[in-house]
Amino acid sequence: MDENSSARLKRRLLGIVHRIGLFLAMLTICLPGLWIVLSSLRPTVEIMAKPPVWIPQEISFDAYVAMFSGIGKGGIPVIEYFRNSLIISVTSTIIAVAIGMAGGYAFARYRFRGKSSVFLGLMLTRTVPGIALSLPLFFLYVRLGIIDTHFGLILAYVALNVPFTIWLIDGFFRQVPKDLAEAAQIDGCTRWQAFWQVEFPLAGPGIASAAIFAFLTCWNEFALASQLTRSVSAKTLPVGLLDYTAEFTIDWRGMCALAVVMIIPALTLTYIVQKHLVGGLTSGAVKG
Amino acid sequence: MKGFKPSAPFLLLLPAFIVLAAVVVVPLLLSLYSSFTPFRLTKPETFFVFVGLRNYLSILANTDFWWAFGRTVLLLTIALNLEMLLGLGLAMLVEKATRGQRILRTLMMFPMMFSPILVGFQFKFMFNDNIGLVNNALQSLGITQDAIPWLIEGHLAFIAISIAEIWSSTAIFAILILAGLLAMPKEPIEAARVDGCTPWQTFRYVTWPFVMPFAYIAMTIRSLDVARAYDIVKIMTDGGPAGRTELLWTLVARTAYSDGRMGMANAMAYFSILLSIAFTVYFFNKLAAARTQIGAEW
Numbered sequence: 001m002d003e004n005s006s007a008r009l010k011r012r013l014l015g016i017v018h019r020i021g022l023f024l025a026m027l028t029i030c031l032p033g034l035w036i037v038l039s040s041l042r043p044t045v046e047i048m049a050k051p052p053v054w055i056p057q058e059i060s061f062d063a064y065v066a067m068f069s070g071i072g073k074g075g076i077p078v079i080e081y082f083r084n085s086l087i088i089s090v091t092s093t094i095i096a097v098a099i100g101m102a103g104g105y106a107f108a109r110y111r112f113r114g115k116s117s118v119f120l121g122l123m124l125t126r127t128v129p130g131i132a133l134s135l136p137l138f139f140l141y142v143r144l145g146i147i148d149t150h151f152g153l154i155l156a157y158v159a160l161n162v163p164f165t166i167w168l169i170d171g172f173f174r175q176v177p178k179d180l181a182e183a184a185q186i187d188g189c190t191r192w193q194a195f196w197q198v199e200f201p202l203a204g205p206g207i208a209s210a211a212i213f214a215f216l217t218c219w220n221e222f223a224l225a226s227q228l229t230r231s232v233s234a235k236t237l238p239v240g241l242l243d244y245t246a247e248f249t250i251d252w253r254g255m256c257a258l259a260v261v262m263i264i265p266a267l268t269l270t271y272i273v274q275k276h277l278v279g280g281l282t283s284g285a286v287k288g
Numbered sequence: 289m290k291g292f293k294p295s296a297p298f299l300l301l302l303p304a305f306i307v308l309a310a311v312v313v314v315p316l317l318l319s320l321y322s323s324f325t326p327f328r329l330t331k332p333e334t335f336f337v338f339v340g341l342r343n344y345l346s347i348l349a350n351t352d353f354w355w356a357f358g359r360t361v362l363l364l365t366i367a368l369n370l371e372m373l374l375g376l377g378l379a380m381l382v383e384k385a386t387r388g389q390r391i392l393r394t395l396m397m398f399p400m401m402f403s404p405i406l407v408g409f410q411f412k413f414m415f416n417d418n419i420g421l422v423n424n425a426l427q428s429l430g431i432t433q434d435a436i437p438w439l440i441e442g443h444l445a446f447i448a449i450s451i452a453e454i455w456s457s458t459a460i461f462a463i464l465i466l467a468g469l470l471a472m473p474k475e476p477i478e479a480a481r482v483d484g485c486t487p488w489q490t491f492r493y494v495t496w497p498f499v500m501p502f503a504y505i506a507m508t509i510r511s512l513d514v515a516r517a518y519d520i521v522k523i524m525t526d527g528g529p530a531g532r533t534e535l536l537w538t539l540v541a542r543t544a545y546s547d548g549r550m551g552m553a554n555a556m557a558y559f560s561i562l563l564s565i566a567f568t569v570y571f572f573n574k575l576a577a578a579r580t581q582i583g584a585e586w
Contacts, residue, residue, distance in 0.1 A: 022381045026395055032410045032455070033398065035421055039413070052424035099303045106300035120572055122304065123508075125312045127564040129515030131537045132557035135544050136315035136322070159311035162304050164512070220403030222519040223537075227545065238405040242523060252413065259406050270401040271394060 104169025130223030172206030375461025442532030468502030
C-alpha cells in the first residue's frame with residue numbers, strides 16, 4: 001500500500017468516527033426532551049407497562065385537553081398558572097430592559113472610575129442564590145403585605161435580571177461604532193436624539209435578545225417563586241409542576257404535558273435569539 | 289456648562305442601583321442581622337434577641353452541615369469540570385461538521401433553555417426505578433435484570449443529579465467555545481501545521497489560548513447561577529434518601545421553611561452566598577486576565 005491510499009483510508013475512518021460522535025452527542029441532548037413529548041401523548045397504561053412498550057400503540061391529546069378544560073383531574077389550575085407566569089415575566093422583563101439599557105449604555109459609552117469593580121459588584125448581586133435571597137424577602141414581603149402577589153414577584157425578578165441585562169446590552173452597544181453617534185451630534189442632534197435615532201435602532205436586535213433572555217429567566221425561575229407565592233393568585237408554572245409531585249399518585253402523563261407547555265414558548269424564543277445572544281456575551285472578549 | 293451636574297454614567301446607573309439596593313442589598317443586610325438572632329417564624333419576638341455568633345458556632349459544629357457543604361463543593365467541582373470538557377468536545381465536533389451546522393447549533397442550545405425544574409423532572413422520570421427510560425433500556429438490552437434504584441440509593445442519586453446538572457449546563461460552554469472557534473482566524477493554524485506541529489500541539493498552543501477567554505466567559509456566567517442545582521435536587525430527591533443528597537441550598541430551605549428556624553437558616557445562607565461569590569470572583573479575575581492577555585480593550 002502506498003502512503004496516499006492509507007492516508008485516504010485514515011481520513012475516511014476519522015470522518016466516520018466524527019459522524020458517530022456527533023450523532024451520539026445530539027442523541028443525548030435531544031432524547032430526554034423527545035421522551036417527555038412522547039410520554040405526554042401516550043396513555044398512562046403504556047407508560048407504566050412492564051415489560052416496557054417501546055413503540056407507541058396509540059397517540060392522543062387527552063392529557064392536554066384535560067389540562068386546559070378547567071380544573072382537571074389532578075386539580076391543577078394550569079390556565080391560572082400560565083396567566084400568572086405570563087404577566088409576571090412580561091412586566092418584569094420590560095422594566096428590567098429599561099433599567100438595563102440605561103446601565104448598559106453607561107458601561108459601553110463612558111469611562112469612569114472603578115468601572116470594572118462596579119461591573120463586578122453588579123454581577124455579584126446576581127450570584128446570591130435564590131434560596132438565600134428568599135429568606136429575607138419572605139420576611140419582608142409578609143411584613144409589607146406583598147407576599148403571594150404579582151407585584152412582589154415582579155420586583156424580585158427585575159432585580160434578578162438587571163445585572164445580566166446590563167452585561168448583554170453593554171456588549172451590544174459596544175458593537176455600534178461610537179463615530180456614528182458623534183457624527184449625528186455634529187450634524188445637530190442632541191445626545192438624546194442621537195441615541196434614539198442612531199444607536200438604539202442599530203443595537204435593537206441585540207436588546208430584543210436581552211429581553212428574551214430576561215423573559216426566559218423569569219419564566220424558568222423556581223427557588224424564589226416557590227417561597228414568595230402561595231396560592232393560585234400568584235403561583236407560576238414551575239411551582240405548579242411541583243404540585244403534581246406533591247400528590248400521592250404521580251400523574252406522569254399530566255406532568256409531561258405540563259412540561260411540554262412550559263418548554264414550547266422557551267424553545268421558540270431561544271430559536272429567535274440564538275444568533276444575537278452569543279454575540280452579546282462575547283463582545284469585548286476579543287477585539288472586534 | 290454651568291453649575292453642578294452629577295456625572296452621566298452615575299445617573300444612568302442609578303435606577304439599577306436603586307432596584308438592587310432595595311431587593312438584594314437591604315434584605316441581605318437584614319438577613320445578616322437575623323443570622324445573629326435565634327429568630328423563629330413561630331416566635332416573632334425572638335427577632336430582637338441578640339445572641340452573637342451562636343448560630344455560626346453551632347453550624348460549625350454540625351456534621352450534617354459539613355456533609356452538605358462538602359457535597360455541594362464536590363458536585364460543583366465535578367459538574368463544572370465535566371461541563372467544560374464536554375462543552376469543548378461538543379463545540380469541536382460541531383465546528384468540524386461540514387453540513388447542517390446551523391441546525392446542529394440550534395439543537396446544541398436546546399438544554400440551555402430548559403428550566404432547571406424541568407430538567408429535574410425529566411431526569412426524575414428517566415431515572416425512575418420502575419418506569420424510567422434508563423432502567424427500561426438496560427433491562428430490554430439484557431444488561432441487568434433488576435430495577436436499579438437510581439434515586440433511592442445515596443451514591444446513585446448523587447450520580448443521577450450530577451448527570452442532570454451536566455446535561456443542562458454543558459450547552460453554555462459548548463455555545464461560547466464554539467463562538468470562539470468560529471471567530472478564530474485560520475492562518476495561525478495553517479502556519480502551525482506548515483511548521484510541523486502535531487494536531488495536539490496545534491490545539492494546545494494555538495487554538496486553546498485563543499478560545500480560553502470564551503471558556504472563562506462561560507465559566508463566569510455559569511458561576512453566577514450555580515445555585516440552580518437547588519431546583520434540580522428539590523424535584524429529583526428533595527435531599528433524600530435520608531439526607532444523602534442534601535446540598536447547602538436544600539438544607540437552608542429545610543431549616544428555614546420546614547423547621548422555621550430563620551436565624552439559623554440565614555447563617556447557613558451566608559455560607560452559600562460566600563461560596564457563590566468565591567466562585568464568581570475567581571472566574572471573573574481569570575476572565576479579566578485572559579482578556580488582557582490577548583490585548584482586548586476593557
